[in-house]
Amino acid sequence: MENNRIVYIDYLKVIGLLCIILAHICTEPTILQIRNFDVPLMVLLSGFLAVESFKRSLKKNRSFLNYIGKRIYRLLIPTWIFLAIFFTIMTFFPANGAYPYSTDFIINSFLLLDGIQFVWIIRIFLICTLITPVIYYFDKIENDYFQFLILLAVYILYEIAIFFHINEMNIVFEFILAYIVPYSIIYLLGMISTKTSYKTDRNISIIFLVTFIISAMVIYSSTGMLQPTQIMKYPPTIYFISYALFVSYLLMSLFKKIDLKRNGAVEFISKSSLWIYLWHILFLTVIPLVMGELDWPAYYIIVLACAISVTFIQNRIVDFLENRNINSTVLKIFRG
Numbered sequence: 001m002e003n004n005r006i007v008y009i010d011y012l013k014v015i016g017l018l019c020i021i022l023a024h025i026c027t028e029p030t031i032l033q034i035r036n037f038d039v040p041l042m043v044l045l046s047g048f049l050a051v052e053s054f055k056r057s058l059k060k061n062r063s064f065l066n067y068i069g070k071r072i073y074r075l076l077i078p079t080w081i082f083l084a085i086f087f088t089i090m091t092f093f094p095a096n097g098a099y100p101y102s103t104d105f106i107i108n109s110f111l112l113l114d115g116i117q118f119v120w121i122i123r124i125f126l127i128c129t130l131i132t133p134v135i136y137y138f139d140k141i142e143n144d145y146f147q148f149l150i151l152l153a154v155y156i157l158y159e160i161a162i163f164f165h166i167n168e169m170n171i172v173f174e175f176i177l178a179y180i181v182p183y184s185i186i187y188l189l190g191m192i193s194t195k196t197s198y199k200t201d202r203n204i205s206i207i208f209l210v211t212f213i214i215s216a217m218v219i220y221s222s223t224g225m226l227q228p229t230q231i232m233k234y235p236p237t238i239y240f241i242s243y244a245l246f247v248s249y250l251l252m253s254l255f256k257k258i259d260l261k262r263n264g265a266v267e268f269i270s271k272s273s274l275w276i277y278l279w280h281i282l283f284l285t286v287i288p289l290v291m292g293e294l295d296w297p298a299y300y301i302i303v304l305a306c307a308i309s310v311t312f313i314q315n316r317i318v319d320f321l322e323n324r325n326i327n328s329t330v331l332k333i334f335r336g
Contacts, residue, residue, distance in 0.1 A: 007262055008255035009045060010270035015251065016042040017273045018304070021280050024118065025300045033228050039121060040186050040236075040244035041251070046125060047190020050132050064133045071129040075274070077333050079122050082278040083109055086116075089282065093289050118281045127180055128187045135188045155185060162237055178235030186245070193252060201253035208246035215239040272311045272335065280307040 019038035026032055057067040087106055091099060101115075109115025112123040141147045158181045161167060167177035193201065215238050219227050232240040269276060283306040287299065294302070318331045 005262070005267065006048075007260045008252075008258070009048060010263075010266050011255055011260055012041065012251060013045055013270040013273055014266050016045065017269065017277060020121070020277070021304060021307075022300060024280070024284055025303060026296050028296070029228065032230065036229050036233070036240070037244040037247035039124070040183075040241065041248040042121075043124060043128060043183050043186045044190040044193065044245075044248050044252075046128055047135070047187035048193050049190075050128070050187070051136070051191050051194050054132055054136050068129060068132070071132070072126060074333070075122060075125055075129065078274055079112070079119060079278065080110060081333070082275075082281070083116070083119075086282050086285075089286070093286065116281065118284075121277075124179060124183050127183060131180070131184050131187070135184060135191060139188060139191050151185060151188070154181065158182065159237060162235055167235055174235075182236045182241060186241070189245070198253040198256035201249045201256060205246050205249035205253060208242045208249060211238065212242035212246050215242055268312070268315075269308065272315065275311045275314060275334070276307045279310045280304065283307055 016038045019035040020042070022035055023032060023038065026035075053071075054067060083106075087101065087109075090101065094100065105115045107115070109119060112119050112126070138147070138150075158177060161173075161177050167174050196204075216226065219239060227239075229240040229243045232238075236244075280303050283303045287302055287306070288294070291302075314334055318334050322328050322331055
C-alpha cells in the first residue's frame with residue numbers, strides 16, 4: 001500500500017484536515033460556510049480506506065475483534081497520550097492563578113465527551129471503526145436496489161427521529177441517532193466510492209446539490225433568510241449532509257479525473273493527519289496566551305506551521321529510535 005498509495009486520497013485528506021483546523025480559527029462566515037464539508041469528507045475517505053484495510057485483515061485470518069482492537073489502539077492511545085501532554089503543559093498557563101481545567105473536564109476529555117470540544121471527531125472515527133465489519137458486509141449485498149432501499153428507509157427514520165427530538169430523550173438515543181446513524185451511512189458511501197468512476201461521483205454530487213438547494217429553499221421559506229449549514233450539524237441532518245456530500249463528491253470526481261503527482265509534503269500531512277490534528281489543539285490554546293490576539297489568517301498559519309513542525313520532528317525521532325531497534329509496534333503510535 002505504501003508503494004501504491006492512492007494519490008488523490010492523500011490530497012483530499014489534506015484538504016479535509018486544513019479545513020477542519022481552519023474552522024477552529026477563522027471568523028469569516030462565508031469561509032466557514034464554504035469549508036463546512038470537512039468532517040463528512042474525512043469520514044467518507046475513512047470508509048474508502050477501510051475497505052482495503054479490512055480486506056487485508058481478512059486475508060490474514062484476523063478476527064473482527066483483532067481488527068477493531070488494532071484500529072482503536074491506533075486512534076485512542078495517541079489521543080490519550082496527547083491529552084496527557086496537553087493537560088501537563090497547561091499547568092504552566094494558570095488562569096487567575098489556578099489550574100484552568102477541572103477534574104470532570106479532564107475525565108470527560110479522555111472519555112471523548114464534553115471536555116475538550118475538538119476531540120469529538122475522534123469519537124466519530126472510533127464509531128466508524130466499531131461498525132466497519134457490519135458495514136463491510138452490508139456493502140456486499142448483491143442487490144443494489146435492495147441495499148439502496150434499506151439505506152433510504154434508515155435515513156428517513158433517522159430524520160423523523162431528529163424532527164421529533166427523540167435523540168434528546170437520553171444519552172443512548174443521542175449517541176446512536178446523532179452519530180452512529182448519519183456517519184455510518186457516510187462511511188458506507190466511502191466504501192462504495194472505491195468502485196465508482198469520476199462520472200458516477202459527479203452525478204452523485206449533482207444529486208446532493210439539488211437536495212441541498214431544495215433544503216435551502218424550504219428553510220428560507222420558513223425563516224425568511226438563508227441559513228448556514230452549521231445550524232443543522234449537531235446532529236447532522238439533510239441540509240448539512242447534502243451540502244457536505246455535494247462538495248465531497250465534487251472534489252472526489254475532480255481528483256479522480258486529474259492526473260495528480262505524488263508530493264512528499266502532501267503525503268506526509270496525509271499520513272500524519274491524526275498527530276497534526278492533535279498538536280493543533282495545543283497550539284490553538286497556547287498561542288493566544290503567549291502572543292495575545294491575532295488576526296485569524298496569521299493565527300491559522302502559525303498554528304498550522306507549529307502543528308506540522310512538531311509532527312515532523314516527532315517522526316524524525318521515531319525514525320531515529322527505529323533505526324536502533326526500539327519496539328516499532330509502540331513507536332507506530334507516534335506516526336499519525
